[in-house]
Amino acid sequence: MDNPSLYAMTLPDLEALLRAWGQPAFRARQIYRQLYVNLAADPAAMTDLPQALRERLAHEATLNPLRLVRSQSSADGLTRKALFALPDGVQIETVLMIYADRATVCVSTQAGCAMGCSFCATATLGLRRNLTAGEMVAQVLWASREVRSLAVPATQPGHAHSEEGATWWGEARALRRPLERVSNLVFMGMGEPFANYDRWWDAVQCLHNPQGFNMGARSMTVSTVGLVPGILRLADAGLPINLAISLHAPDDALRNELVPVNTRYPIREVLAAAQTYIEKTGRRVSFEYVLIQGRNDHPHQALALAKLLRSQSLICHVNLIPWNPLPGSPLARSDLQRVHAFQQVLVDYGLACTVRVERGVEIAAACGQLAGGGA
Numbered sequence: 415m416d417n418p419s420l421y422a423m424t425l426p427d428l429e430a431l432l433r434a435w436g437q438p439a440f441r442a443r444q445i446y447r448q449l450y451v452n453l454a455a456d457p458a459a460m461t462d463l464p465q466a467l468r469e470r471l472a473h474e475a476t477l478n479p480l481r482l483v484r485s486q487s488s489a490d491g492l493t494r495k496a497l498f499a500l501p502d503g504v505q506i507e508t509v510l511m512i513y514a515d516r517a518t519v520c521v522s523t524q525a526g527c528a529m530g531c532s533f534c535a536t537a538t539l540g541l542r543r544n545l546t547a548g549e550m551v552a553q554v555l556w557a558s559r560e561v562r563s564l565a566v567p568a569t570q571p572g573h574a575h576s577e578e579g580a581t582w583w584g585e586a587r588a589l590r591r592p593l594e595r596v597s598n599l600v601f602m603g604m605g606e607p608f609a610n611y612d613r614w615w616d617a618v619q620c621l622h623n624p625q626g627f628n629m630g631a632r633s634m635t636v637s638t639v640g641l642v643p644g645i646l647r648l649a650d651a652g653l654p655i656n657l658a659i660s661l662h663a664p665d666d667a668l669r670n671e672l673v674p675v676n677t678r679y680p681i682r683e684v685l686a687a688a689q690t691y692i693e694k695t696g697r698r699v700s701f702e703y704v705l706i707q708g709r710n711d712h713p714h715q716a717l718a719l720a721k722l723l724r725s726q727s728l729i730c731h732v733n734l735i736p737w738n739p740l741p742g743s744p745l746a747r748s749d750l751q752r753v754h755a756f757q758q759v760l761v762d763y764g765l766a767c768t769v770r771v772e773r774g775v776e777i778a779a780a781c782g783q784l785a786g787g788g789a
């Protein structure tokens with residue numbers, strides 16, 4: 415039998431494990447604090463535990479299921495992409511982005527993806543497998559350790575040594591104040607979170623737990639390609655996690671081509687689910703729209719999108735994302751003029767609309783570029 419994985423184990427489960435090992439319950443709370451507050455990656459670092467317990471944890475439990483295979487940093491050092499191998503050899507990618515006042519980690523929820531979106535590198539891998547909750551949580555803890563290693567005086571450019579021994583030069587001065595860990599989390603890496611809903615939800619609860627990592631629900635965003643059952647489950651879940659829905663087209667004919675799952679959940683049903691989410695949670699929804707030159711970026715398509723969203727009176731925000739290039743793809747990124755013209759149509763219709771400033775395009779770490787070393 416595999417060793418129990420400590421990441422994403424609930425505190426009661428951890429207490430039960432420790433009880434079975436003849437340990438008092440408070441040891442579980444110590445370990446929880448070590449994992450999620452001190453960000454310990456190794457039992458040896460848990461110096462408030464007895465030596466014998468540290469050794470038992472090292473031999474009979476799995477702490478970090480991720481092995482760093484490769485990491486790349488953008489030229490300014492503010493975006494870092496990590497390629498990890500999981501215990502069965504499957505690989506995934508995670509992206510960390512540092513901003514002046516926050517650090518955001520983009521987490522993968524599956525290795526590969528079955529959704530087949532025509533503009534996305536991950537789709538070329540197909541679905542290899544769902545990630546466990548612990549494998550998702552581990553990505554956040556890796557990013558947090560990276561951020562902590564960057565906590566240099568805010569006025570000095572600096573370099574950071576990660577736990578894996580790599581060194582990456584970063585304009586760490588971009589951080590106006592040192593951060594202790596990642597401040598924001600987006601489930602927008604490889605995979606469709608709602609196709610792995612139960613494990614994804616376990617990871618969310620683990621990260622949200624006030625006794626553990628204690629990340630606020632409003633600091634988390636989940637992005638879905640429009641799986642209606644997942645949107646409706648989230649609407650009833652009672653946690654104010656931000657919801658982003660990838661739309662990418664104003665009509666079903668085009669969306670069927672770009673996002674094949676649209677044949678199962680057409681736009682009308684996706685927007686109805688979004689409306690339910692808004693009514694039940696009182697929160698707005700973000701619609702993501704990747705702009706591909708000549709495919710979905712015409713002004714008449716912007717007008718159709720504006721009318722569609724206005725007709726539903728959805729409380730929403732539209733996020734335009736100029737498509738990020740993939741090697742060998744016949745698609746082209748919309749030029750800035752077309753992007754701004756598209757945006758202007760939506761704004762003129764009274765919609766809140768922004769253009770996403772992409773990070774890490776040169777290291778294939780941007781939206782739609784993650785291929786986990788497999789493509």
Ligand code: SF4
Binds near residue numbers: 603782
């Ligand atoms: S865009 Fe998202 S849902 Fe579509 S194939 Fe890529 S990872 Fe999967």
